Amino acid sequence: MCRIHGYFNAVATPHEMCTVAALQRHGGPDATGMTRAPGWGLGYDRLAVVDPHGGQQPYGLGGPVQAVFNGEIYNHDELRRRLRARGHVFADRCDGNVVPALYLEYGEDFTDHLDGMYAVALVDRRGEVPRLLLATDEIGMKPLYLRWDEAARSLYFASEIPALLGFGPVGARMRDTALDAYLATRTPFGERTMFEDIEVLAPGTTLVCDLGGTPRRRRRVPAAAELPEPGRAAERVRERLREEVGRLLVADVPVALITSGGLDSSLVTALAAEHGPVHSFNIAYRGDWPFDERHFARAVAEHAGTEHHQVEIDPAGFPALLEETVRHLGQPNADPITLSTYALFRAVRQAGFTVALTGDAADEVFGGYARMRAAAGTAAAGGDWGTAYLDALSAAPAATRAGLYTDAYRDHLRDVPPLPEAARQDLLHGPGSVLERITRFELGHRLPAYHLRRVDHLSMAGSIEVRLPFCQRSVVALGRALPDALRIDGDQVKRTLYAAARGLLPDSVLDRPKQPFTLPVTAMLTPGTALWEHARDLLAPARLAADGRLDGNAVDALFDVQAHRPDDTTSSTLWALLVHEVWRERFQGAAGDLAPPAMAVAA
The missing domain is CATH 3.40.50.620 (HUPs)
Structure with missing residues (x-):
């Protein structure tokens, strides 16, 4: 298990690479390292789990393919035996060391042979120009964040957003419509993040880019469904x-x-x-x-x-x-x-x-969520299941969100759906039963x-x-x-x-009733608690007015409801707004500097 980072068709000093590594060292405290060449660099921080005394990265150092790897490959012993039979030599039994040899044997399809969780970055130097390959596991257990600059054709990547921001050219400007997306789904879905210039590589995706070229992405198809025998x-x-x-x-x-x-x-x-x-x-x-x-x-x-x-x-x-x-x-x-x-x-x-x-x-x-059960039941009765299901996903239902926004922000969002449109269309109108569509959506996006x-x-x-x-x-x-x-x-x-x-x-x-494994925020977010005072300070009307998206009076009204008639919807909304404000303060600067540029124009 590691943290990885790097750049391609770009420039980064050793100091920048060390800074990025330091920002995610908590995920790999046992070793760190990098390799660099003109136009590209790969780096890692290692958490030693398999063969603690081995695992020297980048794997394949000195060879035509060099790789850094985050995750765990559970079938690595079997793969290593197969690859040894084909003439490959391994210095240790660390799981990630099979990646370069596997790529040399199978090319971009090497991920078909991996059983585990992973985010991989490798550079293939066999062609006229170096080629970068990034890959993520099919369900998204190991994320990888990217910043692609189309004009410069440069790419930076890291396992964590704060680390990615350690690369000088990577900006921290917020995506001004992301507040609505966040409140609608509790965190942005799809490949976009809260940051304008940062995306996340989708699960089960292979990205390939030649030095000086444009990345191409291929979404790999999950394994075919396995029908169990009746009654078993x-x-x-x-x-x-x-x-x-x-x-x-x-x-x-x-x-x-x-x-x-x-x-x-x-x-x-x-x-x-x-x-x-x-x-x-x-x-x-x-x-x-x-x-x-x-x-x-x-x-x-x-x-x-x-x-x-x-x-x-x-x-x-x-x-x-x-x-x-x-x-x-x-x-x-x-x-x-x-x-x-x-x-x-x-x-x-x-x-x-x-x-x-x-x-x-x-x-x-x-199929364990109450919202799945409710949607399936409503659909079977011929009702509109979609609205209630989407509201159940949210930190603040659609009607609540609309009442929180300023007129300018509400107008700014008029043609910007909070969900990726392809995901929404497949959920509401795609093939299969309602439960099949919800499962596809929950596994693929949420x-x-x-x-x-x-x-x-x-x-x-x-x-x-x-x-x-x-x-x-x-x-x-x-x-x-x-x-x-x-x-x-x-x-x-x-x-x-x-x-x-x-x-x-x-x-x-x-036989116990199902209950959420969560922090009981409705009971904890009450007047007199440290959490309440913290929320009141960070969601003060003056701070919200400086940003221009939330109506301070509407947020104050939520506090009044929570103080006298607490309910799960109100507490969930206040909690989400508090978390957003903590993030905004940490990653976007002082309160007076927070108005998104696009909103300033829209207003």
Whole structure:
């Protein structure tokens, strides 16, 4: 696991490369390095997980293909045996060292042979001019951010946005319409970010560029769906998850389990415990708050026989914790769980662990969200499911958003949809059942943008590699192949996954009502708390007026509602606005300098 960065058809000094490396060193504290040649450079920071004493990057140094790699390749031993039989020599058994040889054998299709999570950058020097290749895994577990300058034909890239900003030519100017996109989906979807000149390479994408040329991108097609045998779906899911969890436990460093107390992480914990003693971690909040799951997590730990660690954080420290969390994310993410995610992984590292397995992505794969169930039910009754579903995705429903904006900003957004148009069209009008379209949308857009980037950045902020059994290709293919009724039927969600877990988990966990694994912000964002005072300061009318997009009186009205008649929609909106303002202050400068140029003209 590493952090990577570089440039192509551009110039960067060794000092700039070291600066970028330092800005993401938390994700790779064990080694750092770079290689440079006229017009290009590759750099990395390493978190040692496999073969800690090997893993010298860039891989292939001195050869015709040099590569830097972020991620984990779970089938690297098998690939290395195959490549050795073809005459390739390897200095160590680090998983990433197969990349140059694999590329030499299979060219741009080398990713077809990788089983894992990854972002790869390699330079091929065999042609008349060097060629750069960037590639990401199919589901987007390892993000890669880019800045492409069409006029200069130059490209810069890094694993994290704050690090990418360390390259001098990369600007931090905000995309003025991104506030609406953020509030509509809790973080920007698609390839665009909150920054005007920074994009993210889409999941399952290979980008190729010759020195002095223009990049071409190819979106790779996911593996074909695997239809389970009738009546054996739950058994097949259990077998597949057991196999993948076993593979993902293999490491040369200590491995832990994140156990929230819900079905998904509890199942991963139980399957991991079949392989021997394991350590489980749960996070909770000091005080008496709704949605406290610690007793469910402890029941799972006792059932599985884990050594359990209970992490507890104090809500009084949330303002400072929010500043750190937003800094590592690089752009706003409106899920309040970001705070506890960051704190939890920091505690896991302090306890001596480098790898953690989680239950993330089970809801997207197996149909676990209430909004999916509601949409399927509404569609079956012939109703308009799309509006309610999109509002359920948002930090602030469409009607609430419209009431928050100034007239100038509302007019500025008139022809700018918050969702990428192709994604919206496929969701609402594409082929397949409503649940099939929602699953395609959640896996292809929401999961990588809102969920996986958050997990990646906040785990690597604590020097923790997160492994995700539910994101493994075999599990995703099997889950996507399930008929709608084996995922959601009436009021029951994740039918097949619950059936697969029966007998492996306590009945108290299997039969409990589903609840969100989140920070109870409605209860915590109340007058007199440190979080409330922080929000009032950062969302003061004078600050908002300087920006020109939000109506300070409308935001004040939200505070009044939250103070006297708190509800989830109001608290979610205020939280999202607070997170955005923390990001704006950190990455855009002083409050008086924040009005986006395009808005200044539009107003």
